[in-house]
Amino acid sequence: MKERFRKILDIECGLRYMYSTLELSSSFSQKMLLEKPIMTSASEIERYYYGIYEVVELLTSNNHFKEISRKLNIYLAHLKDIRNSLIRISEGTIADDIELFEIKSLVIINQKIQDLLSGFGIKAISLPELDDLQRKLDPDNTGVNSFYIYDSYDCELARLRAEIKSEPIYNDELNYRCSLIEHRIRKELSQFIKERYELLKQSYENLTSLDILIGKSNQILSEGLTIPKISQEVMVINGMFNPEVSAILMKEGKEYQKTQITLEQGVPTLVTGSNMGGKSLTIKTLALCQYLFQFGFGIPADSALLFPVQEILISTGDQEDYKRGLSSFAAEMVYIDKIIKKIKSGIVCLTLIDEPARTTNPTEGAALASSLLKILSKSKGFSVMTSHYTISNANCNRVRVLGFSNGTMDYSLIPDDGKDTPAEAINIAESLSIDQEWIQIAKKEITNTNI
Amino acid sequence: MPFIREILNYRSLSIVGLEKNTGKTECLNYILERLPLEKMRVGVSSIGIDGERRDQVTQTAKPEIFLRDGIIFSTTEKHFRQRKLVAELLEIGDLHTSLGRIITAKVVSPGKVMLSGPPSTQELIKWIKNLNYQHNVQLSIIDGALSRLSPASPAVSEAMILATGAALSLTFSDLIAKTNHVVKLVNIESTKHDIPVELTSTQNGIWLYDTSSQKHTVLYDSAFTMNEREVSRKNDGDLVFVSGAITDRLMNKLSSDKYLNNCEIVVKDFTKIFLTPLLFNNFIKKGGKISVMNRSKLLAICVNPVSPTGYKLDSDAICNELYKLTGVAAYDIFKYN
Known part of the structure; x- marks a missing residue:
């Protein structure tokens, strides 16, 4: 069972924020997006991004399309979720006037959008021909979005209705005869719709897809995202940023420092560096990018070369579960154990582990972390691990947060030889104006141990 | 007809x-x-x-x-x-x-x-x-x-x-x-005073408004928390604007306050008045003045x-x-x- 968008929305990496900045015209499209399964095949993702590319191109360079996109939004806003009605009709139920009205609305939206889009040749969207349905549901050819069992469906019905109107009081017999004819007409219409069920399904699927494509494309343009390229073996993200954090910083009048990272298939990447250097944020943003990639969104980076994986595994080390009687350490171990089992089963995944065993003593913690790195190096996929511990002789790519220079934090990730662990904790604590006595004693302690 | x-x-x-x-x-x-x-x-x-x-x-x-x-x-x-x-x-x-x-x-x-x-x-x-x-x-x-x-x-x-x-x-x-x-x-007659939009569009609070200086100050933040009055100066206003409903409790509070009992009370419209007939009639008989923003x-x-x-x-x-x-x-x- 593939993961659906709804399920991963609240993983703490900023997806909820991305979803909140995505503007869709119809709540039905929103529902469809939430139900979308994750894409894992490269060709599927490539095809999807081609559609986004097409729409982004039109939105940026075609003035005529910009004009009609407002109209598109208005039509799309009227899309309603009528899947249940359609399924019932396809199973032979007779539709009532409300359902027939809703189907007619869908048909009209389909036809209007088809007209608007003709000439733009968006390959990702193919709306079906529903002319015969439109003629059937609009027998008087009014073009108006309204519905009832029209007089023109049956001349006997028209005659009876005229008779009812001329009667001074409510005539039961005449009304009964009318209702029989109306029922027969509804039955015929339902049969007609039933035969075109697949076309109607194709219509709402493509219309909601169009809404989502336009929403994602507008998001790419407004949030400064990029359309990724699909890679065969490495992942390279240049100018990566976390939109949620970036928005918060912007409010405070600060600027987000973008970073650059390269991941190699089969070789884990170890990220070290001082506290507050953005290691955890790197892990979260990597998860965000990968999810956005596999759900076909723009990527928050200047450019991105990404690889589709079977599964995204992320451990942030804060899975404490007091209800199950697990301490933060125990919960983390149990969680990482699950991840290891997945890796050993041989699936290609992106594993992101933030400071494993951080809550225990440094000797054992370092041993657990460095051994985990060894297991990660057996993975067929991509893995990133952050740590404060000194981990030597491991087969991995090392990068380090540049750290404090000239009193400001430089978040850049630079290649590292792994010879010494960065010792900036006290400097950082000092910059946070922590109690001076505490800092001074700590400094003394360090000099004492070094002697 | x-x-x-x-x-x-x-x-x-x-x-x-x-x-x-x-x-x-x-x-x-x-x-x-x-x-x-x-x-x-x-x-x-x-x-x-x-x-x-x-x-x-x-x-x-x-x-x-x-x-x-x-x-x-x-x-x-x-x-x-x-x-x-x-x-x-x-x-x-x-x-x-x-x-x-x-x-x-x-x-x-x-x-x-x-x-x-x-x-x-x-x-x-x-x-x-x-x-x-x-x-x-x-x-x-x-x-x-x-x-x-x-x-x-x-x-x-x-x-x-x-x-x-x-x-x-x-x-x-x-x-x-x-x-x-x-x-x-x-x-109930609509008020003859021009009350500024920023006051009439508020959703909560009971306000004191001065018709000559056209300034307004908050009297109570809400009818539920009116034990503590924010402002109690007579010269702060001559009109009480009630943004929500006026109840018996609020009315008693207003008419028993010596700084406020001569003020005109203004509510948005008659559906906001939830006063018992007795209290309402007494208030009017005593010369109290209540008016609405919009009359039906x-x-x-x-x-x-x-x-x-x-x-x-x-x-x-x-x-x-x-x-x-x-x-x-x-x-x-x-x-x-």
Whole structure:
């Protein structure tokens, strides 16, 4: 069972924020997006991004399309979720006037959008021909979005209705005869719709897809995202940023420092560096990018070369579960154990582990972390691990947060030889104006141990 | 024909009753039958559930709403399915009520229908706007439900008709007094002072406003937390603006305060006044002044002399007495129907 968008929305990496900045015209499209399964095949993702590319191109360079996109939004806003009605009709139920009205609305939206889009040749969207349905549901050819069992469906019905109107009081017999004819007409219409069920399904699927494509494309343009390229073996993200954090910083009048990272298939990447250097944020943003990639969104980076994986595994080390009687350490171990089992089963995944065993003593913690790195190096996929511990002789790519220079934090990730662990904790604590006595004693302690 | 011509001067009308079974639906049927539909487009709906064939509380027979062709009506999915008329479906709203979504349709062939419309005043305001913009409706009529007066707020409808009758009280004098009290509230004069928009648009708080310096200060943040008064200087204002409802407790508080008891009290409209008749009358007798931002236009009073249990009062006497006391024309619609 593939993961659906709804399920991963609240993983703490900023997806909820991305979803909140995505503007869709119809709540039905929103529902469809939430139900979308994750894409894992490269060709599927490539095809999807081609559609986004097409729409982004039109939105940026075609003035005529910009004009009609407002109209598109208005039509799309009227899309309603009528899947249940359609399924019932396809199973032979007779539709009532409300359902027939809703189907007619869908048909009209389909036809209007088809007209608007003709000439733009968006390959990702193919709306079906529903002319015969439109003629059937609009027998008087009014073009108006309204519905009832029209007089023109049956001349006997028209005659009876005229008779009812001329009667001074409510005539039961005449009304009964009318209702029989109306029922027969509804039955015929339902049969007609039933035969075109697949076309109607194709219509709402493509219309909601169009809404989502336009929403994602507008998001790419407004949030400064990029359309990724699909890679065969490495992942390279240049100018990566976390939109949620970036928005918060912007409010405070600060600027987000973008970073650059390269991941190699089969070789884990170890990220070290001082506290507050953005290691955890790197892990979260990597998860965000990968999810956005596999759900076909723009990527928050200047450019991105990404690889589709079977599964995204992320451990942030804060899975404490007091209800199950697990301490933060125990919960983390149990969680990482699950991840290891997945890796050993041989699936290609992106594993992101933030400071494993951080809550225990440094000797054992370092041993657990460095051994985990060894297991990660057996993975067929991509893995990133952050740590404060000194981990030597491991087969991995090392990068380090540049750290404090000239009193400001430089978040850049630079290649590292792994010879010494960065010792900036006290400097950082000092910059946070922590109690001076505490800092001074700590400094003394360090000099004492070094002697 | 009483009051039909007057209705045509307004874009929205609500029919509200002081009690269930006071004849709102009869009154609506009376109006709908007589409106010149060939000249205008009329929309009709109800606040909440109404138009049941049988009264849901007292189990008495109730008249159904009869609609002529051309009328636009809104009702919920459930009641739309039970309609006994031919109607062209125009729109399905997004709002989900307990009886399904709200359907707007135009009558093609006349018949009867149950009306159950938007459940809140906010939704009703939207409904009226939508009928006007989307469906060119010139007059929207709201059938009130139960004893709710809220649709009669001038924020919702421009004009109102008040239904009263034996269902409210079987004692003649009591019926007259209760009806008279509501009519008094409806007829409260609108304030002569220009109150700035930033004050009238606030949703909460009780404010002190100075008509000469045109400055306002907050008196209480909310009627629930008014034990501590924020400002108590006499020269801070000569007018008290109540953004929400005025209750007995608030009124007692205001009239017992020596700095405030000479102030004019202003509320948004009469539906915000929840004062017992005794307190209200005493306040007025003592020379207190209360006014509204927007005054409602009461077109007529309709009287149903029959109570749900079958007692019948003398309708002529009620109508005459009400007219004498209030100056508003009162009719026994059942006689005209």
